[in-house]
Amino acid sequence: MQTAGFSLTRGLNSRHIRFMALGSAIGTGLFYGSATAIQKAGPAVLLAYIVAGAAVFMVMRALGEMAVRHPVSGSFGQYASRYLGPLAGFITGWTYVFEMAIVAIADVTAFSIYMGFWFHDVPRWIWVLAIIFFLAALNLLSVKVFGELEFWFSLIKVAAIIAMIAGGVIIIVFGFHMEAAQAAPGLGNLVSNGGFLPHGWGGLLAAFAVVMFAFGGIETIGVTAGEAANPGKSIPQAVNTVPVRILLFYVLTIGVLMSLVPWNTITGETSPFVQIFSSLGIPAAGHILNAVVITAALSAVNSDIFGAGRILFGLSQQGHAPAAFGRISRAGVPWMTVVMMTGVLLVGVVLNAVMPEEVFLIIASIATFATVWVWVMILVSHIAMKREIARDSLAPSAFPVPLWPAGSALTVVFMAAIVVLLGVFPDTRVALWVGGAWLVLLVLAFRLWVRGDGRRRAVLVDESSAAQAPAGLPVPSTTAGARP
Numbered sequence: 155m156q157t158a159g160f161s162l163t164r165g166l167n168s169r170h171i172r173f174m175a176l177g178s179a180i181g182t183g184l185f186y187g188s189a190t191a192i193q194k195a196g197p198a199v200l201l202a203y204i205v206a207g208a209a210v211f212m213v214m215r216a217l218g219e220m221a222v223r224h225p226v227s228g229s230f231g232q233y234a235s236r237y238l239g240p241l242a243g244f245i246t247g248w249t250y251v252f253e254m255a256i257v258a259i260a261d262v263t264a265f266s267i268y269m270g271f272w273f274h275d276v277p278r279w280i281w282v283l284a285i286i287f288f289l290a291a292l293n294l295l296s297v298k299v300f301g302e303l304e305f306w307f308s309l310i311k312v313a314a315i316i317a318m319i320a321g322g323v324i325i326i327v328f329g330f331h332m333e334a335a336q337a338a339p340g341l342g343n344l345v346s347n348g349g350f351l352p353h354g355w356g357g358l359l360a361a362f363a364v365v366m367f368a369f370g371g372i373e374t375i376g377v378t379a380g381e382a383a384n385p386g387k388s389i390p391q392a393v394n395t396v397p398v399r400i401l402l403f404y405v406l407t408i409g410v411l412m413s414l415v416p417w418n419t420i421t422g423e424t425s426p427f428v429q430i431f432s433s434l435g436i437p438a439a440g441h442i443l444n445a446v447v448i449t450a451a452l453s454a455v456n457s458d459i460f461g462a463g464r465i466l467f468g469l470s471q472q473g474h475a476p477a478a479f480g481r482i483s484r485a486g487v488p489w490m491t492v493v494m495m496t497g498v499l500l501v502g503v504v505l506n507a508v509m510p511e512e513v514f515l516i517i518a519s520i521a522t523f524a525t526v527w528v529w530v531m532i533l534v535s536h537i538a539m540k541r542e543i544a545r546d547s548l549a550p551s552a553f554p555v556p557l558w559p560a561g562s563a564l565t566v567v568f569m570a571a572i573v574v575l576l577g578v579f580p581d582t583r584v585a586l587w588v589g590g591a592w593l594v595l596l597v598l599a600f601r602l603w604v605r606g607d608g609r610r611r612a613v614l615v616d617e618s619s620a621a622q623a624p625a626g627l628p629v630p631s632t633t634a635g636a637r638p
Contacts, residue, residue, distance in 0.1 A: 180311045180403050181454035182257075182264040183368025185447040187518060188408055189426040191368070195361035196352035196417050197344040200405055202365045205568075207400035210369045212565040213529045215555040216536035217373055218393035222553040223539075225385035230373065230532045231468050237538035238531070240474070240609050244600045245593065246531040247469045250373075251462045252592060253524035255498045257370055258458035260517040262286065262499060264425075265451035271424050271444045279503045285455065286503070290496040293459045294489055307453035314446040315403055318427065322410035339414045347416045362575055363582045367518040368404070370525035371454070372396070373532065374461040390553045455499075463491030473608030474600075519582035523573065523589035530569045537562055 191199045220233045231250065235243020265285055266278035292303060325339050344350060351358065375392045411420075411430055420426045425447045432440030467488040470480035483489040540558065543550065555562065577586045 180308070180315065180399075181368075181371065181450055181457075182261045183364070183370065183518075184404060184407070185425045185427060185450050186264040186267065187260075187364050187368050188404075188411075189420050190518070191361045191364040192408070192412065192417050192420050192426065194353065194364070195358045196348060196350070197412050198351045198358045199361050199365070200409055202358055202361045203368075203400065203404040203408065206362065206365045206369060207397070207404065209565050209568045210372060210400070210529075211396045212555070212557070212561050213532055214372065214375065214393045214396050215553075216562060217375070217532050218389050219551045219553050219555050220532075220536055220539060221375075221389045222386050223551050225389075226468070229465070229468065230528065230535065231465050231474075232472065233535040233539070234531050235472060235474075236611055237535045237542065240472070240604070240611060241597070241600050242531065242535075243472065244469070244474045244604060244608075245596045246528060246535075247465050247472075247474060248596055248599075249524050249531075249592070250465050250528045251469075253370065253521055253528060254458045254462035254465075255495065256517055256521040256524060257367075258455050258462075258495065258499055259501060260367075260521060261451050261454040261458060263517065265448060265455070268425060268428075268444055268448050268451060271428060271440070282503045283500075285452070286496055286499045289452065289455050289459060290492055292456065293463070293492045293495075294483065294487060304453060304456065307449055307456070310446060310449050311453065314443070315407055318431070318443070319402075319407055319410055322414055326410070326413050341413050343413050343416050344409070347418050352418075359575055360579050360582075362572055363519050363522050363579070363585075366526060366572055367522045369400075370521055371457060371461065373528065374457055386552060393553075459492060459495045462495050463488050466491040466494070473606060474604060516584060519576060519585035520588050522582070523576055523585040524592075526569050526572050527589065527593075530566060533562055533566050533569070537566075 188199075191202065195202060217230060221229060224233065224236070226232050231243050231247025233243075234246040262282045262285055263278070266281040269276070269281045270278065292299070322339075326341065353360075375389065411426060415430050420429065423429070425444070427447060428440050428443045431443055466475055466479040469475035470477055478490045479488060479494070481488065481490055536555065537559070540555075542548070573586070576582045
């Protein structure tokens with residue numbers, strides 16, 4: 155590979171980013187992880203999605219405000235470095251890479267489970283290996299190809315979800331009863347079989363680990379700022395659709411699913427979407443939905459590789475990662491990051507060969523820890539930015555966060571509570587051990603290996619000020635420690 159400079163290509167337009175934003179909310183967490191959440195909380199899982207969704211929206215608005223003000227590659231890793239210090243930026247960037255790697259392993263695991271619906275006797279690890287090399291090849295193409303691929307993947311998922319909701323509502327309203335179904339579809343299924351809170355408040359709290367995992371990766375919208383043709387327009391449009399996506403794709407969709415069949419019949423052996431529509435006896439519905447959830451898994455892994463790669467690129471520009479991760483191919487892609495993610499995903503092949511049954515929940519809980527840590531750093535970076543704006547009387551942001559400052563403070567408290575919950579329940583406690591060890595390793599790595607410019611705060615262009623600057627004046631560099 156030859157390098158073509160050190161700038162990413164701005165090849166993502168509003169259509170790409172809008173559908174990437176849609177796609178980021180429709181992935182493994184919904185199509186497969188929702189089964190585990192339902193088993194833990196029953197119908198009350200709807201409350202968990204609403205509460206968690208509100209918190210995620212606040213995170214995205216905070217990220218959106220920073221991304222519009224500073225549309226750079228590396229996104230929140232650079233924001234943490236700018237407003238909290240280089241150590242915070244180093245930890246945030248590498249933890250996001252860790253998050254994407256873990257989530258990608260969960261996504262390829264889900265893909266192998268979906269393929270098992272059609273090919274029962276084929277070992278999971280074979281499917282994992284095949285999909286890794288296929289998506290790695292796609293990510294070595296230009297970012298425009300990636301954007302188009304995500305557009306079509308997301309379009310398929312959105313259309314399928316809307317059709318499934320419409321079909322489910324028709325079945326519920328008109329009282330259709332399929333012979334294969336175990337109970338008559340209807341809203342009564344939300345309060346029968348133990349009630350709305352069958353496992354009590356403890357079950358609801360236990361579900362949050364999986365629910366938060368479902369929203370992990372949505373922050374990839376901020377990562378696109380460095381390659382967005384018009385970040386000031388496309389980022390706010392994408393972020394403002396978050397509440398609608400949460401209500402439509404999670405609350406309404408899962409509510410319809412649990413109305414079609416009793417919640418306690420959802421096993422998790424395959425996607426609950428596939429299981430439910432197969433059990434209703436609708437011809438070919440299970441096979442069609444299985445094809446859709448496979449598309450969702452492909453899209454999710456694709457986004458994981460993209461997000462991790464762009465953050466690694468930003469880290470290399472700051473001196474927080476090897477210079478090799480900043481090398482750009484002729485197609486404008488940081489190719490070395492794709493190679494690294496491919497190597498990491500091969501761990502998923504081993505895990506699915508050694509412990510296929512336990513791997514998903516363990517990975518999901520570890521990913522939840524990494525996700526929540528990144529979200530907390532986004533929130534804290536945003537709080538520091540707002541304080542600097544007020545202290546130095548800087549130009550106000552073009553896309554300010556709502557409910558400031560109370561909303562941001564409450565969201566930070568909520569995220570801290572999620573971390574505590576991971577340690578309360580035995581089946582997710584491993585996340586604290588792995589996550590804690592990871593943070594300690596990062597602190598040691600920063601002290602031992604980061605030198606020179608990497609220990610300086612990132613210098614980011616303030617778009618509000620830059621827009622008002624007189625013509626001919628120099629514009630500050632977007633990064634500190636950029637390598638020649």
